[in-house]
Amino acid sequence: MENKKQLYTVSIYTENNVGLLNRISAIFQRRKINIESINSSVSEIDGVSRWSIIVEVSKEQIRKIIGQIEKQVEVIRAFYHTDEETIYQESCLFKIKSDLLFEDLQIQNIIKKSHARIVMVNQEFFVLEKSGRKSEVELLYHELKPFGIMQFVRSGRIAVTKDQLKISTLLEAFNA
């Protein structure tokens, strides 16, 4: 089963330094692995960044890749998790013509049913925001597509793990 490909969420805690994106993405590029999505943000620890990288690879590959990522000087720790081991979300924005909102009642039903949120409306267009799993976001996209979408954008996945990652303990040990 080591060779079966599946989606993994790679979570990386790093120092917040210029050039680290290059260094980490190169690890995937070198193995010709496509990054499905990537997100970098602050983490629960001041001054420490957290990355969420989604890739479809085998367990054997991901294990080795984590080793290569952790080896980088500016990386504090790296982890990999399957979908079952994480709570994850994506977010998306739709820009749609405002006329539709008034002319076609069906679109209002779709918005209600999807638990999407209208972020802003003006005379020309309105912006709809939806968070959820990729499948939910995709469903909404397909439902809205026939009406005409002026712009669509989806964020990378962000995820927290069900188990503890104990980064703070690790950093405290350094300061001790």
Add this chain to the structure above:
Amino acid sequence: METQILKEKRTVHKTKERITGCEAIVKCLLAEGVDVLYGYPGGTIMPAYDILHKCQDKIRHVLTRHEQGAAHAAQGYARISGKVGVAIATSGPGATNLVTGITDAHVDSTPMVCITGQVASHLLGSDAFQETDIVSISTPVTKWNHQITKASEIPEVIAKAFYIAKSGRPGPVLIDITKDAQFEEFDFEYEKCTGIRSYNPAPNVVTTAVQKAARLINDAEKPMIIWGQGVILGEAEEELKAVIEKTGIPAAWTILGASAIPTSHPLNVGMVGMHGNYAPNKLTNECDVLIAIGMRFDDRVTGDLATYAKQAKVIHFEIDPSEIDKNVKAHVAVLGNAKESLQRLLPLLTEKSYPKWHQQFKELYRIEFEKVIDKDLNPVKERLTMGEVLKEINTQSKGKAAIVSDVGQHQMIACRYAQFNETKSNITSGGLGTMGFALPAAVGAKMAAPERDVIAIIGDGGYQMTIQELGTILQTKVAVKIVVLNNDFLGMVRQWQQLFFDKRYASTELVNPDFVNIAKGYFIKAKRVTKRKELSASVKEMMEYRGPYFLEVSVEKEDNVFPMIPSGASVSEIRLS
């Protein structure tokens, strides 16, 4: 947003003084104990060169003839001394020319710090003259790299560079410094770096892992050790010797592990890998416990992984956690520095001997001797062999010389036949296989160890890749011995063409210049040997000569290096012809 470069631990406070960035660079290098650096000046690094000129009495700058030569010279310096080698170059082409040497150092875990000049910070990203994004270019081939745009960053970054390059599994670090940062004045203070929070250079040795390893070793009936450069980098030569002498386990080495234990040691059973010795390769697939120490199961060592040591329990002593289970699955992994791991292993081992097992090694050696070694070292044919040149060098140098080899057939012959009595005596480009490595690396090695004989063994192909470094030898008078084993071919590629491409010698035959006259043009004493009867006296003359010496030996054109594990084949399928 201002960010601290890396959260780090630093020691002692010193008083501040107001100096420029380029003065700071030199002060930092001096504080790190750098006595020599290799480089080439140019526009954006000129401020630093101006200070180097003023500090000639404290720090020596060696002008190479190409930045690649500077990088390889720094590598040679590092490999023979264990210290960090330093190379310096300008931006743009100066920086990109370093890349081959940086990559070589990365693959072969050589501690090196490269400093490159960069265009002034306001010009970054403007496609300015000689601007290149060397930080991006060097990212995948450096252990760490960083661009400095403010003088105040210089001490902190250089301190980290040296710490990172040398600690744990060593590697190259590149520091790119903009010209304005070199000119800028700031309050200088220097503190050595002693730790970085996101970086754990060497994992702690875990007692239970050492105990498990000891149990496996003590219970083994046919154990075998393969050691690599980790033993040399970790200065664990004595510890390894103690382990093999106590246990009587046959020990083989990878190309970069060569010389950690003397060649003549009775428990040293030779080199593993594609052109390694017959016995250790074959018996890798017969041992019951394979003890890998500071080596990384490179494909040139293992051949086909699916048939590699499948019968054996594998114990892997390794400082870099990412190497565990990367190529070969370890039943027991002992993480940590080789010296400490072996120190803790030794008392747990029982004294044993394996006469029947050793007999198997001896029998296979006998076969290899008859079919290969004897013909290489004691040839009866007219033309000289590379092997007999090595044999003559062994005799004349009494096995005390450091051998710096390039890449190809001569390299395999040098590693197979050189007698090593001292550690850090085999300097070669292993992982990257960089032709052109040897000549500049020998320059660096000789400068780091002037008391030693440093002999560069180079093929006629690789020699011409960095031949311009004869100029460096001329200018510095560094007393390297250069032996070019000339077969008028790119020999290793030709060998593959003969064996696997039906002798279609595509672009491997070289029309060579008069190498002796070229050396003489650089005022280097030079000689050509074509006949067996001249060999001994010529090698003697070279060894006795006090300055640099060039010796061209014209060897058999179409000799092959055997044994050989064909690419992708099993170690069991090693060929003797």
